[in-house]
C-alpha cells in the first residue's frame with residue numbers, strides 16, 4: 001500500500017517535471033460551487049449587457065466580484081482539499097500561497113474591440129524576483145470554460161531557458177499608458193492584467209499552442225516557466241476561471257514586504273505576497 005502511494009506521488013512529480021503541467025480532480029467540490037454562487041450574484045444580467053459595456057466598466061464590476069471571492073479564502077480550501085498533490089510536487093518543501101487570487105475573466109472576442117486575454121508569457125516576464133521560476137500556477141475553470149476559451153500553452157516550453165526567450169515591451173506613449181484600461185493600480189491591473197505588456201519575439205514556436213483541457217471540477221497546476229496565455233475567448237459566453245500562485249518556501253530567502261506583482265503599494269493594506277497557509 002505504502003509503495004503504491006509513493007509510486008503515485010512520484011508519477012505526479014514526474015508528469016509535472018516532463019510536461020510542466022498536471023490536471024487533477026478537486027476532492028472538495030464545494031470550492032467551485034461557492035465560486036459559482038458569487039459569480040451568479042455579481043453577473044445577474046444578460047450576456048449582451050456585459051458584452052456591450054466599455055471594458056473599463058466591465059472590469060470594475062469584475063473586480064468587485066474578485067474582492068468578494070477573496071473572502072472565501074480559496075487558497076486555504078485548496079490546500080486542504082489538494083494536500084496530497086501539493087505534497088507530491090513539493091516533496092518535503094512547504095507551499096507558500098499568493099495572498100491574492102485572480103478572477104480570470106474574458107469576454108467573447110466577437111463583441112470586443114480588442115483582445116482581452118493576457119498575451120503569451122511566463123511569469124518571469126512580469127516579476128523581478130529570482131525565485132519566480134520555481135513557482136507553480138493554479139488555474140481552474142469556474143463557469144463557461146471550454147476548448148474555445150480555456151488557457152492555452154506551449155507544450156514543453158518550461159524547459160526552454162529564460163535567456164532564450166526574447167521578448168519586447170509593446171511600444172506605448174505616455175498618453176497611451178495614462179489612458180490604458182490596464183493602467184497601474186486600476187481595477188484591471190489588480191485583476192492581474194498587465195499595464196505594460198510584452199510580446200515574445202523568438203525562442204519558442206507559438207504555432208505549437210495547445211488548449212489546457214481542464215474538465216469541470218478539475219484544476220491545473222503548471223510551472224510559472226510554461227509559456228501560456230493568448231487565450232482569447234472564441235466562445236459566445238463570458239469565461240470565468242480562477243488563478244493564483246504557489247511558491248516552495250525554500251526558494252524564498254526572505255519574504256520582503258512588497259508586492260510580488262507590483263500591483264499594490266505599501267499605503268494600502270492589500271499587499272500581495274507569498275504567505276504560509278495559516279496567514280492567508
Ligand SMILES: O=C(O)CCC(=O)C(=O)O
Pocket residue numbers: 104105117118137138139151228229230231241243244
Ligand atoms: O487566464 C488567463 O487568460 C491568463 C492566466 C495566467 O496568465 C495565469 O494564471 O498565470
Ligand SMILES: [Fe+2]
Pocket residue numbers: 121122123228
Ligand atoms: Fe500567467
